[in-house]
Amino acid sequence: MAVPPYPDEPAVPGRGPAWPRRVLAPLALAQFVCSFAGSNMSVMIQDISKDLDTSAQGVQIAITVFLLVMAALMIPGGILTDRYGRKRCLVVGLAVYGTGALLSAAAPGLGVLILGNSILEGIGTALLIPPVYILTTLLFTEASDRARAFGAIMAMGGIGAAAGPLLGGLITSAISWRAAFVFQAGVVAAIILLSRRLHDPLPPDPDRVFDTGGAILSATGLILVVMGILAADDNVWLTAGLLLVGGLFLVAFFRWVRAKERAGTQPLLPTEVFRNRTSNLGLITQHTQWLLLMGVSFVVAAYLQVVRGYDAISTGVIFTASTLGLLVSSLGAARLAKLSTQRTLIMAGYAVTVCGIGVLLAMAHGSPKAWVFTPGLLLIGLGLGVMLTPSVNVVQSSFPEDLQGEISGLSRSVSNLGSSVGTALAGTILVADPAVGPYAAALVVLAVIGLVGLSAAAKLPRDTGSRPTRGEPAAGGQRPS
Known part of the structure; x- marks a missing residue:
């Protein structure tokens, strides 16, 4: 089914559908606020810990559970957008998210903070983010237009994640973390308010079957795997058990999917x-990109506050370098x-990011000056900004429009799982004893993961980014059925 031009923006002769400018404002802001929520708490560790009478590890758990809920529910959220409509799921997700934010602001303890921030905001994000990427892919049919649209959205997402520490620090210092x-x-x-005039280019499909069993298996598996990483600094046997059981649930999920398909x-x-x-290679690059972004943010923020004794606003100012690079x-x-x-852009992004981590290690080690963090963070921001957009475009463009709900949910789930694993991995190495040794070890691990992402990017085909239509073979894959 061809996607019609945006109704209020007439087509330009010879150039296809006009650029639907009004779509970008709500969609880009939606990505911004979700990314901001995932990173701004990193500079509030001490303030929240003191106010709620908890520990740095308790705050880390709240951050990780938020990212984990997003990752676990993003695939079901992508399917629900097809069944109930993209705009409806966007608005409902925003309402749930806003409720969670207000509840977090009034939280008397860690439990209510986790309910509001980690659970409700996580559920809201899982409902609202898939529509952002589905609508972008469906409305922008030209490869160059879609690159511009994803560039704007990913820029806002990257700015939200990178500027989260700065904005969070400013707000926390000037008023309160609440x-x-x-x-x-x-x-x-x-x-x-901005989404009131948002147009859904395809009608909802109320007959779309929702696979409840598959949703439970996939979500449970993802949750157990990340919880296993979180438990690594406490009990190695618990970690091994959670990882094993989580892996078994994911295996059961794939067997469930195959059985459902065989049964018709x-x-x-x-x-x-x-x-x-x-698409598989693109998903690997997405996962490792967000793992690097959130992992570096948590490592550096925790080190600056716990080891160097910087306050929230000072920590946020230092992160301005990465925000500028991303922007x-x-x-x-x-x-x-x-x-x-x-492919070239993604590879270049990884190379610059890994170099940035190396510079961060070389210059910041042992120096008491705050400016020494700037060159490394700037390079990391530049590298991540270069590759975030093409990675999304590669994945979304690998499938026709009738599979956009599925691939959007999977894509966002993989990305948010990367954010969750990055925070959990960094916290596992740092939280128990965030001294210079663990700080350096965490950055070395992140650099190695960056090299893994670079290797996956090198295997991408050179010509990617054009979305196939129904019946056309997707690049690097099978002919859609």
């Missing part, structure tokens, strides 16, 4: 989305896409 959650609720209210019924995810080599490179995504292939 005001940061009120800020999120205000942004959500603005998005709901609709599973949560068709196996077709896992047979596309280009510059993300906003240049469309221009870069015209100059280089998606």
